[in-house]
Amino acid sequence: MRTDVLVVGAGPAGSTAAYELARRGHSVVVAEEHRRIGHPVQCAGLVSRRVLELAGTEKMVLTPVHGATVLSPRLRAIEFRAPEPRAFVIDRAGLDVHLADRAARAGAEYRTGLRFDEFGDASDGLKVARLARADGGREEIHARVVIGADGVASAVARAARLRRPIEVLPAYEVEVPSSPADPDQVEVYLGNGLAPGLFGWSIPDGSGGARIGLAARADGTSARSYFERFARLLERRYGRPLPPAVGLVVSGIPIGTLPRITADGVALVGDAAAQVKPLSGGGIFTGMRAGALAAETVDVALRAHDTSERRLRAYATAYEAELGEEFRRAHYLRRLFARLTDDDFERLIAALEESGMGEAIVAFGDIDFPSHVARRLLRQSPSLLRLFPKALGAWLSSGAELVPDLELDRRRRPAT
Numbered sequence: 001m002r003t004d005v006l007v008v009g010a011g012p013a014g015s016t017a018a019y020e021l022a023r024r025g026h027s028v029v030v031a032e033e034h035r036r037i038g039h040p041v042q043c044a045g046l047v048s049r050r051v052l053e054l055a056g057t058e059k060m061v062l063t064p065v066h067g068a069t070v071l072s073p074r075l076r077a078i079e080f081r082a083p084e085p086r087a088f089v090i091d092r093a094g095l096d097v098h099l100a101d102r103a104a105r106a107g108a109e110y111r112t113g114l115r116f117d118e119f120g121d122a123s124d125g126l127k128v129a130r131l132a133r134a135d136g137g138r139e140e141i142h143a144r145v146v147i148g149a150d151g152v153a154s155a156v157a158r159a160a161r162l163r164r165p166i167e168v169l170p171a172y173e174v175e176v177p178s179s180p181a182d183p184d185q186v187e188v189y190l191g192n193g194l195a196p197g198l199f200g201w202s203i204p205d206g207s208g209g210a211r212i213g214l215a216a217r218a219d220g221t222s223a224r225s226y227f228e229r230f231a232r233l234l235e236r237r238y239g240r241p242l243p244p245a246v247g248l249v250v251s252g253i254p255i256g257t258l259p260r261i262t263a264d265g266v267a268l269v270g271d272a273a274a275q276v277k278p279l280s281g282g283g284i285f286t287g288m289r290a291g292a293l294a295a296e297t298v299d300v301a302l303r304a305h306d307t308s309e310r311r312l313r314a315y316a317t318a319y320e321a322e323l324g325e326e327f328r329r330a331h332y333l334r335r336l337f338a339r340l341t342d343d344d345f346e347r348l349i350a351a352l353e354e355s356g357m358g359e360a361i362v363a364f365g366d367i368d369f370p371s372h373v374a375r376r377l378l379r380q381s382p383s384l385l386r387l388f389p390k391a392l393g394a395w396l397s398s399g400a401e402l403v404p405d406l407e408l409d410r411r412r413r414p415a416t
């Protein structure tokens with residue numbers, strides 16, 4: 001079988017790329033290893049309005065949320081609430097199905113139960129993808145370009161020898177049918193003993209239940225063990241145990257930067273390219289933007305009959321121009337946060353309370369660009385700044401856009 005573009009993976013990044021290329025008139029095949037698009041769900045489904053705009057519909061929204069409660073390890077809480085919705089909880093499988101449907105209507109051919117395994121020898125300048133069918137059969141697809149949108153464990157990245165020196169944070173999440181938490185608020189639980197490297201969360205599902213989970217550094221303790229501790233903390237907070245789970249997600253969140261996301265005839269998008277927000281682990285918005293940007297470059301490359309790495313690199317440049325600065329700042333801030341002890345987190349929440357900057361956080365908080373509000377807060381609150389190393393203070397007061405070298409601050413605690 002021959003096609004202009006083979007997209008591997010029918011998640012938000014892959015189906016956005018497929019749609020953008022099919023509507024520009026290219027032949028597109030999407031290979032998805034699972035038989036049902038959107039399943040199994042591996043996500044909490046909290047997104048910004050931008051995702052709804054990119055998807056062109058709000059039909060998968062389960063409930064809006066108006067703010068967040070952030071809790072310290074000793075359950076000291078600070079609440080941020082906005083008059084208007086600041087994020088949306090969605091039916092994540094519904095989003096994937098909608099995006100696939102939109103791409104299929106634009107002309108993309110979806111093949112489910114078809115797993116990409118490796119590249120064969122190139123023929124006629126085309127990439128030869130070897131795939132395995134769910135019925136045990138094997139087939140080859142010859143494509144001018146292969147887009148690897150195959151998630152955190154990307155087989156396309158491996159086959160194209162695109163190095164992925166990234167950290168994968170194991171994640172564990174359950175769905176419970178009833179929750180005593182505010183149905184209008186997201187809860188974020190900080191703590192080194194709780195979820196080192198990221199945080200725990202409780203996200204309302206719009207029907208009285210919640211998606212409760214965490215992601216933490218792979219440090220020898222399993223995400224499930226961390227979750228069991230988290231469940232005990234919630235039991236203390238709510239005064240009763242969590243109800244039995246009706247759904248479970250066990251997956252990983254890729255954090256890091258790939259040296260290259262393109263090769264001859266290959267582009268990576270979404271989790272496959274670790275395009276995940278470092279401060280939150282969210283990757284739907286960034287993956288969809290990457291899918292659209294990759295499609296723009298691939299469209300031009302196909303028309304120019306030049307699908308070399310040199311030509312496809314324009315996608316990486318466009319992605320960097322749009323999101324590179326945010327990612328650099330967020331990676332830097334995340335490394336700082338990863339050094340905080342539980343006592344530091346207590347001081348952080350207390351300093352946030354005392355800073356009186358709740359309104360600024362509500363006004364400027366943006367789940368897609370969290371470094372903006374973090375930087376503003378740190379700049380304006382000396383008590384917050386005292387928690388962090390000197391290099392950060394110098395960076396904030398200089399107004400420089402580039403982040404300082406963290407090596408300067410090894411004294412405080414071993415780098416993570």
Ligand SMILES: Cc1cc2nc3c(=O)[nH]c(=O)nc-3n(C[C@H](O)[C@H](O)[C@H](O)COP(=O)(O)OP(=O)(O)OC[C@H]3O[C@@H](n4cnc5c(N)ncnc54)[C@H](O)[C@@H]3O)c2cc1C
Pocket residue numbers: 008009010011012013014031032033034038042043044045046047114115116117149150151152154155156171172173213249250251252253269270271272276281282283284285287
């Ligand atoms: C517990 C958890 C909670 C999360 N919560 C949020 C959240 O609230 N908000 C948010 O924005 N992000 C969240 N994320 C991150 C988000 O889920 C991902 O960033 C997003 O799904 C990435 O989209 P993608 O299209 O790149 O990859 P995916 O959605 O992972 O899609 C990849 C697709 O490729 C398929 N595939 C894999 N390998 C192959 C192969 N070899 N051949 C064919 N098909 C293949 C898979 O079956 C899958 O359908 C969460 C992640 C986790 C683990």
